[in-house]
Amino acid sequence: MNPGQARPRSVAPSRTRWLVVGAAGMLGQDVVEAARAAGHDVVALTRADLDVTDARACREALAGADVVVNGAAYTAVDDAETHEPQAFAVNAVGAANLARAAADVGARLIHPSTDYVFAGDADAPYAEDAPVAPRSAYGRTKAAGEWAVLAASPDHLVLRTAWLYGAGGGNFPKTIVRVARERGGVDVVDDQRGQPTWTRDVADLAVRLVAAEAPGGTYHATSSGDATWFDFARAAVAAAGLDPEAVRPTTSEAFVRPAPRPAYSVLGHDALLRAGVEPIGDWRDRWEAAASSVLPPAPAR
Ligand SMILES: NC(=O)c1ccc[n+]([C@@H]2O[C@H](COP(=O)([O-])OP(=O)(O)OC[C@H]3O[C@@H](n4cnc5c(N)ncnc54)[C@H](OP(=O)(O)O)[C@@H]3O)[C@@H](O)[C@H]2O)c1
Numbered sequence: 001m002n003p004g005q006a007r008p009r010s011v012a013p014s015r016t017r018w019l020v021v022g023a024a025g026m027l028g029q030d031v032v033e034a035a036r037a038a039g040h041d042v043v044a045l046t047r048a049d050l051d052v053t054d055a056r057a058c059r060e061a062l063a064g065a066d067v068v069v070n071g072a073a074y075t076a077v078d079d080a081e082t083h084e085p086q087a088f089a090v091n092a093v094g095a096a097n098l099a100r101a102a103a104d105v106g107a108r109l110i111h112p113s114t115d116y117v118f119a120g121d122a123d124a125p126y127a128e129d130a131p132v133a134p135r136s137a138y139g140r141t142k143a144a145g146e147w148a149v150l151a152a153s154p155d156h157l158v159l160r161t162a163w164l165y166g167a168g169g170g171n172f173p174k175t176i177v178r179v180a181r182e183r184g185g186v187d188v189v190d191d192q193r194g195q196p197t198w199t200r201d202v203a204d205l206a207v208r209l210v211a212a213e214a215p216g217g218t219y220h221a222t223s224s225g226d227a228t229w230f231d232f233a234r235a236a237v238a239a240a241g242l243d244p245e246a247v248r249p250t251t252s253e254a255f256v257r258p259a260p261r262p263a264y265s266v267l268g269h270d271a272l273l274r275a276g277v278e279p280i281g282d283w284r285d286r287w288e289a290a291a292s293s294v295l296p297p298a299p300a301r
Contacts, residue, residue: 018042019065019107021050021072021098026169027112027161027199028071034203038211040067047072052094055101062101067210069110070098073142077116078258080138087141095145099152108155108216110206115162115194115222117143120262128160128218128271136259146218157209159202159221162265163232166199167293172229173236177295180237180246190230190249194265195222198290201280205272214275220267223283235284239291241298 018035022028023044032044043065050061052072062068072094074080074087095111102109116139117132134140149156165171173196179186202221209219227235234244252261269279280286 016040017064017066018069019045019062019067020069021045021052021061022047023071025071025073025075026164026166026171027202028069029168030166030199030203031069031071031206034200034207035067035069038207040207052097053089055097058097058101059104062098062105062107065102065105065107067110068098068102068107069206070095070112073112074138077136077138080141081136081258084137084141087138088144091138091141092144092148096148096152099149099156102156103153108157108210109149109153110157110159110210111145111149112202112221113146113158113160113218114139114142115160115262115265115267117146117160118262118265120265122264122266125266125268126220127268128220135262138259150217153216155216157206157214157216158218159206159209160218160267161197161202161221162267163194163196163222164199164202165196165290165294168199171294172196172232173239173287173291173294174296176233176236176247177240177242180240180242181299185246185248186233187248187250187255188230188233189252189255190228191251192261192263192265193226193228194262195224195226195267196232196283196287197222197280198286198294200290201286205277205280208277209275212275212277214277217271219271219275219277220269221280222267222269223280223286224269225282225284226266227283232283232287235287236291236295239287240295
């Protein structure tokens with residue numbers, strides 16, 4: 001979908017009533033906080049409150065909303081290889097249910113997606129309209145979700161993000177620091193490149209996109225710059241006060257996972273710039289800002 005496309009007139013200009021589904025997820029929690037901090041009325045629904053695979057329940061839950069944020073997802077990338085129908089039910093059917101219900105009530109849907117919709121074999125940042133070619137089951141289900149969202153309404157926003165970390169969930173820097181503390185050293189792949197991104201920055205970007213009445217379409221909600229997992233692991237252990245040398249480089253060949261991982265998963269931010277919305281800053285600066293709130297305090301000796 002072209003981000004320059006005009007918004008339909010049926011969409012209400014005031015965007016004050018936010019509904020966040022999947023609100024207990026790592027990103028969902030920060031969206032609830034960011035939208036409240038921006039002065040919006042926010043209803044937060046966890047999976048227990050709303051199962052997005054239930055179309056009728058979605059229609060009922062979305063009544064009265066101006067903005068809907070889909071924090072619900074099947075995010076177990078490796079498990080999805082053997083449970084693709086379950087992942088599809090949440091990531092594609094669930095997204096379609098929310099997108100149709102949002103269009104019906106004139107609400108704008110913000111739908112997070114992933115760098116895994118791309119093949120990950122490029123050598124320059126992926127543009128928003130680059131062809132999708134997912135290599136994993138998870139990526140296929142997320143690509144289907146994107147399509148369903150933009151087919152339901154050109155006013156909706158797909159925010160592709162990647163390598164997320166945040167206070168409210170398990171994630172890479174937390175795991176690396178724990179393992180480095182427990183074992184004194186950890187091997188981390190140095191041949192996969194991407195953009196470590198703070199959930200709080202994605203949440204803030206969602207609020208800013210809505211405030212700017214940004215055109216519907218696809219945007220890339222990742223930090224700028226790029227890093228390997230090894231680079232990010234060293235930054236994580238340094239922030240925890242450990243010796244960066246505790247992180248040793250290894251290769252994808254030595255660390256095989258059930259789902260293929262992209263070698264180059266760097267996303268460009270031109271659509272944000274065209275919409276006059278500032279992209280998230282450089283990943284190192286953002287990690288420095290985030291680390292103390294994301295990492296648990298060092299255990300007492
Ligand atoms: N994490 C990353 O590195 C990453 C990278 C790229 C893109 N993304 C995308 O960013 C978004 C947010 O990811 P996240 O890391 O915040 O995910 P998360 O922490 O795994 O949260 C997902 C939430 O969705 C809920 N959920 C699962 N099935 C549901 C259903 N049928 N109905 C309602 N809720 C359901 C989960 O509840 P339960 O816990 O009870 O199952 C969980 O609270 C997702 O769209 C993901 O694809 C994430």
